[in-house]
Amino acid sequence: MLGLDPVGLLLLLVCTALSLLAAAGVKGTFARYAQVRSRNGVTGAQVAAAILRAHNIGDVSIEPVAGHLTDHYDPSTKTLRLSDSVYHSDSVAAVGVAAHEVGHAIQHAERYAPLQFRSAWVPIAGIGSNVGLTLVVLGLIISAGSHSTPVLAWIGLVLFAATTVFTLVTLPVEFDASRRALVTLGQSRVLTEDELAGARKVLTAAALTYVAAAATSLMYLAYWLMRILDAQRRD
């Protein structure tokens, strides 16, 4: 009774396809513009340092991190970690990604509200992603045919909704970091017009992975809400 119904199966396929497409998109676009060296010749790490200086941010350190597309800003230690293909590279892709990560450091320094909300929400979303769907499924099994409101399933759904909120608030944070990056790179003439277009493609592809994650979370939330309401109607 709790096996995957046709709607659930379709949802699983659509969401898997969405996230695979988005991941392939960012990998492909990054690989393409990692081959294009910027005329300025500055590396990702150098660009990051220069933008931080220009914003009078002196307490953020920049260090290399292992892996591919593992670049991130860690607000808890104020550290900008750039992967090898960004830190040491002067490609259009590297410069774009480095500037995007600095965008997060600037958001942090400016107490940008969506970033602050997102950081505060991390522990809540963490609980929801671990136990949310488990409680929904467990709650539906327990209450099946018992003529009672599936309370446990509802609690699970609320917890799962917390992870959906997290994926949604991630969107303005990511879009804003990319917007800041492209404005800074354009104004400072670190990249030329056509190089800037390449960097924009890389950052847009990266943003689409977050859009796919948010869409997936929203669709699952709607799906399990329907399943719970359906179970209540049958009782």
Ligand SMILES: [Zn+2]
């Ligand atoms: Zn980001």
